[in-house]
Amino acid sequence: MAELIDGRSAAGEVVARVKALVAGLSAQGKTRPGLAVVIVGEDPASQVYVASKSRTAKECGFHSVQHTLSAETGEADLLKLIGDLNADPAIHGILVQLPLPRHIDAGKIIQAIAPHKDVDGFNFINVGKLGTGELATAFVPCTPAGSMLLIERVRGKDLSGLSAVVVGRSNIVGKPMANLLLAANCTVTIAHSRTRDLPALARTADILVAAVGRPEMVRGDWIKPGATVIDVGINRIAAPGKGEGKSRLVGDVAYAEAEKVAGAITPVPGGVGPMTIAMLMANTVASAFLAGGLERPVF
Ligand code: GUN
Numbered sequence: 001m002a003e004l005i006d007g008r009s010a011a012g013e014v015v016a017r018v019k020a021l022v023a024g025l026s027a028q029g030k031t032r033p034g035l036a037v038v039i040v041g042e043d044p045a046s047q048v049y050v051a052s053k054s055r056t057a058k059e060c061g062f063h064s065v066q067h068t069l070s071a072e073t074g075e076a077d078l079l080k081l082i083g084d085l086n087a088d089p090a091i092h093g094i095l096v097q098l099p100l101p102r103h104i105d106a107g108k109i110i111q112a113i114a115p116h117k118d119v120d121g122f123n124f125i126n127v128g129k130l131g132t133g134e135l136a137t138a139f140v141p142c143t144p145a146g147s148m149l150l151i152e153r154v155r156g157k158d159l160s161g162l163s164a165v166v167v168g169r170s171n172i173v174g175k176p177m178a179n180l181l182l183a184a185n186c187t188v189t190i191a192h193s194r195t196r197d198l199p200a201l202a203r204t205a206d207i208l209v210a211a212v213g214r215p216e217m218v219r220g221d222w223i224k225p226g227a228t229v230i231d232v233g234i235n236r237i238a239a240p241g242k243g244e245g246k247s248r249l250v251g252d253v254a255y256a257e258a259e260k261v262a263g264a265i266t267p268v269p270g271g272v273g274p275m276t277i278a279m280l281m282a283n284t285v286a287s288a289f290l291a292g293g294l295e296r297p298v299f
């Protein structure tokens with residue numbers, strides 16, 4: 001049976017470290033970290049994620065601000081808000097929850113966030129730093145950064161020569177994940193919907209990351225015995241067995257099959273999910289350290 005990689009416990013350790021760093025900032029008379037979370041519209045899943053981000057920020061001792069805007073908010077108004085947050089010295093991190101309503105150009109909004117407050121790591125400056133291996137000064141997207149910490153718990157920091165397959169090529173997870181694995185000396189392949197014989201490719205992976213958003217797509221016989229499996233998917237599916245209208249969360253990996261083959265695997269829920277929020281706190285406290293002229297903490 002595979003080792004279960006406990007994301008809740010790992011995230012708890014990151015949050016505890018963030019709290020200690022916040023106390024250190026306060027002891028030195030520095031501004032406490034400020035995080036602004038912006039949500040546009042009523043997408044229920046986004047509302048749950050955003051509430052969780054704001055709650056954890058408060059728990060960390062941050063100055064936590066949430067801007068909840070109606071689905072009809074215009075692009076110009078959102079750009080104005082970003083401009084105000086960029087100029088506000090009490091704010092060190094700005095996160096605009098995606099997806100945005102169709103009438104707003106998400107790319108334009110993301111690029112309007114000042115790179116030194118871009119704790120999501122989506123701005124071209126941070127994407128470019130990650131792509132060129134400038135990890136020491138980049139903000140790395142939270143889900144891949146958290147996934148790397150979970151991989152390091154099992155495999156250590158140097159992944160030299162290991163074969164890694166990332167299934168999914170999104171800008172939020174797949175591409176930055178591949179860059180992080182490359183920086184850790186893995187041999188990396190990115191697979192996607194046009195990849196030929198995906199099961200055979202997946203079976204070559206010492207580290208398999210699934211980030212496609214398709215419930216239980218990765219089957220047990222896609223997994224190399226002993227592999228480290230990171231399941232980024234959070235999919236809500238019907239669960240009629242639990243009662244009418246009930247649902248449950250599953251990942252992109254068929255867990256019951258995979259745990260029989262993998263060496264270590266993240267569960268859903270309780271794997272990568274909690275790490276995403278913890279790394280947002282880590283990026284925000286790092287931003288506050290830099291704003292205070294201090295050396296950036298490493299997680
Ligand atoms: N929507 C889904 N994941 C993310 C994320 O990591 N950041 C933002 N801003 N929106 C998301």
